[in-house]
Amino acid sequence: MLEIKNLHAKVDGKEILHGIDLVIKPGEIHAVMGPNGSGKSTLSYVLAGRDGYEVTEGDILLNGQSLLSMEPEERAREGVFLAFQYPVEIPGVANATFLRSAVNAVRKHKGLADMDAMTFLKTAKAKMKQLQMDEKFLQRAVNVGFSGGEKKRNEVFQMLMLEPSLMILDETDSGLDIDALKVVAEGVNALRSPERSALVITHYQRLLDYIVPDVVHVLARGRIIKTGGKDLALELEAKGYADIVADAA
Amino acid sequence: MSAPSFIDRLSAAHQSAAASLPGAAQPEVTARRQAALDSFRRHGLPTARLEAWKFTSLTGLERQVPPQPANEGSVDPARVQAATLPGDSFRLVFVNGRFDAAASKLAGLPKGVRLLPLSQAGPELPAVLASAGDDRATSLAELNAAFASDGLLLQLDDGVALDRPVELVAFGAPALVNLRHLVRLGHKAEATLVESYRDAGSAETGWNNIAAGIELAEGAKLTHIRLQGESAATYHAALGRVSVGAQARYAHVSVQAGGRVARHELQVEFAGRDAEVDIQGLVLARGSSHVDHTLRLHHAVPDCRSNQLFKHVVDDQGHAVFQGGIRVAPHAQKTDAQQLSRTLLLADRAQIDTKPELEILADDVKCSHGASIGDVDAQQLFYMQARGISVAEARRLLLSGFAYEVVSAVPEGALRDHVEAFVEAWLVQEKDGQA
Ligand SMILES: Nc1ncnc2c1ncn2[C@@H]1O[C@H](COP(=O)(O)OP(=O)(O)OP(=O)(O)O)[C@@H](O)[C@H]1O
Ligand SMILES: [Mg+2]
Numbered sequence: 118m119l120e121i122k123n124l125h126a127k128v129d130g131k132e133i134l135h136g137i138d139l140v141i142k143p144g145e146i147h148a149v150m151g152p153n154g155s156g157k158s159t160l161s162y163v164l165a166g167r168d169g170y171e172v173t174e175g176d177i178l179l180n181g182q183s184l185l186s187m188e189p190e191e192r193a194r195e196g197v198f199l200a201f202q203y204p205v206e207i208p209g210v211a212n213a214t215f216l217r218s219a220v221n222a223v224r225k226h227k228g229l230a231d232m233d234a235m236t237f238l239k240t241a242k243a244k245m246k247q248l249q250m251d252e253k254f255l256q257r258a259v260n261v262g263f264s265g266g267e268k269k270r271n272e273v274f275q276m277l278m279l280e281p282s283l284m285i286l287d288e289t290d291s292g293l294d295i296d297a298l299k300v301v302a303e304g305v306n307a308l309r310s311p312e313r314s315a316l317v318i319t320h321y322q323r324l325l326d327y328i329v330p331d332v333v334h335v336l337a338r339g340r341i342i343k344t345g346g347k348d349l350a351l352e353l354e355a356k357g358y359a360d361i362v363a364d365a366a
Numbered sequence: 367m368s369a370p371s372f373i374d375r376l377s378a379a380h381q382s383a384a385a386s387l388p389g390a391a392q393p394e395v396t397a398r399r400q401a402a403l404d405s406f407r408r409h410g411l412p413t414a415r416l417e418a419w420k421f422t423s424l425t426g427l428e429r430q431v432p433p434q435p436a437n438e439g440s441v442d443p444a445r446v447q448a449a450t451l452p453g454d455s456f457r458l459v460f461v462n463g464r465f466d467a468a469a470s471k472l473a474g475l476p477k478g479v480r481l482l483p484l485s486q487a488g489p490e491l492p493a494v495l496a497s498a499g500d501d502r503a504t505s506l507a508e509l510n511a512a513f514a515s516d517g518l519l520l521q522l523d524d525g526v527a528l529d530r531p532v533e534l535v536a537f538g539a540p541a542l543v544n545l546r547h548l549v550r551l552g553h554k555a556e557a558t559l560v561e562s563y564r565d566a567g568s569a570e571t572g573w574n575n576i577a578a579g580i581e582l583a584e585g586a587k588l589t590h591i592r593l594q595g596e597s598a599a600t601y602h603a604a605l606g607r608v609s610v611g612a613q614a615r616y617a618h619v620s621v622q623a624g625g626r627v628a629r630h631e632l633q634v635e636f637a638g639r640d641a642e643v644d645i646q647g648l649v650l651a652r653g654s655s656h657v658d659h660t661l662r663l664h665h666a667v668p669d670c671r672s673n674q675l676f677k678h679v680v681d682d683q684g685h686a687v688f689q690g691g692i693r694v695a696p697h698a699q700k701t702d703a704q705q706l707s708r709t710l711l712l713a714d715r716a717q718i719d720t721k722p723e724l725e726i727l728a729d730d731v732k733c734s735h736g737a738s739i740g741d742v743d744a745q746q747l748f749y750m751q752a753r754g755i756s757v758a759e760a761r762r763l764l765l766s767g768f769a770y771e772v773v774s775a776v777p778e779g780a781l782r783d784h785v786e787a788f789v790e791a792w793l794v795q796e797k798d799g800q801a
Binding site for chain 1: 768
């Protein structure tokens, strides 16, 4: 599904990722943990194709096809979805308008007809119910004035609507209360399938109780310094990063 | 001998047109028109040497527009329909500066409402044609008074609230069109006016020279929407003068989305305490369109509030001008005057001149102004792209979002939908992004 090979990336002329190797097979969920500033969000932006995140070495393959020359929107249409650590506010643009454009862009790419307004509304309302989101969020401007938790929920709502093949969740759990965490995790789990993979970036083991990973990686200073099973997350929760980072140095 | 000047040719045109103008049989009116023409002749067209005209030049006009009033004409009914509200309204349509009765709707006016075209007015004409000043900065309004061939006259008696909007829809011509309007709302009267200048579909250069007077008595409320969407060959110059009585409310939304050179100057005078004025403007300029909003708000009395929000979207070699003048008289204490100008420049050669002009002579006031200029936000763009939306579509959505702040100042419902459609029609023509 996703193959990251010796990935080096620069932001503003400064190398942040120093050679990352990671393979996610179809249906697998990989968690990435690591100290603040270690490069987790940078990795997620590089995967999504953000301007200014320059890959200087290595490659990223999605189903065998390199993403590097693709624009962010092409990657999204190919099935890459990034749930942002800091969702962006877009004043004046209704959530529904935005999301319908997105849904139809992805559908067009798949050779499907536009989703008409009625079907869109019905589908959107069903997904919102699943996430226990109030329908009024459809008419509100994208993320404007949303609480931290509401923004995260809105990210997952978009993901449910777009049904990507690779879900990248960048700290989707931070800012969520305990009940919301469960709801959101159930939302993600509902999308789990043998063809769909996920890269879950988080600081907390708790999310991984709900979204159980197949593999856990520790990212520190732009490198993956340890990889293990779901127990690794428990170990990190108990001991912190100090020992592992020291071992790797 | 050299060819007659533009102004001489205009004067000659006035000689031939005078007999057919409204009020030609009223000596007071003909005298006033002649005085207005003389004033215009003395001062000539405004030039960039005037502070109020610093950024907007009419020099192309002299070369491009025939200095004579428009002939009669007609407009494709589909254009009229597209430019008008679908629901209930009272409507006056003007084509080439003449009232078009067939396209208008004036039946069923309630008691206490006088609404008619200027060409059918009589006793009101002297008031309608009253001078706005005898100087170069207002010379176009005098030219307008000399030539005014038609316009809208709306008077509401005390306490009358119109439940339907009044529409004024004007289509220009490849010549000089002078419309002149007067709106007077009595004590606690309420109305909504939608004033529209639209593209008649001609590629030839025309000139719309508009003057409008608005008088709001104590406690009156006027919502005034102004849409300018003329052809890229049209010159549009308008002077609006508003007098706001005590406790009156004037809410104005101006969208300018067309014209070769389009200028709307709005002068607002607070005439009584505790009045409120909210003015929101949206400029959509592309090609080589030059669009100017010049405001002069005069807080002449204490305890009044004014708010100005102007947003500009400028593409290609477009040029937007915003001059926001606020004067607070020495005794106008407790004035609250806010002003904000925001601009998106979408191309290297796009321009904005934004100039706040605050003259605050009272000390116990709340006044602020601000301006921002930038391109669409890169983070917002990326966020949309990351959801599969193309750059071109994302930019359109972002522009529409930028415009929405002004659009949402229009009362919700059919009226807002109308304005939104007007704005969206401009946005869908936005060229596809580079990506
Ligand atoms: N534009 C930039 N210029 C310079 N350094 C940057 C830039 N953007 C990010 N960085 C640096 O790159 C490093 C990695 O940042 P990143 O946001 O990827 O960390 P993270 O692992 O997601 O941290 P957190 O857990 O706090 O979210 C940080 O040291 C950050 O300061
Ligand atoms: Mg991060």
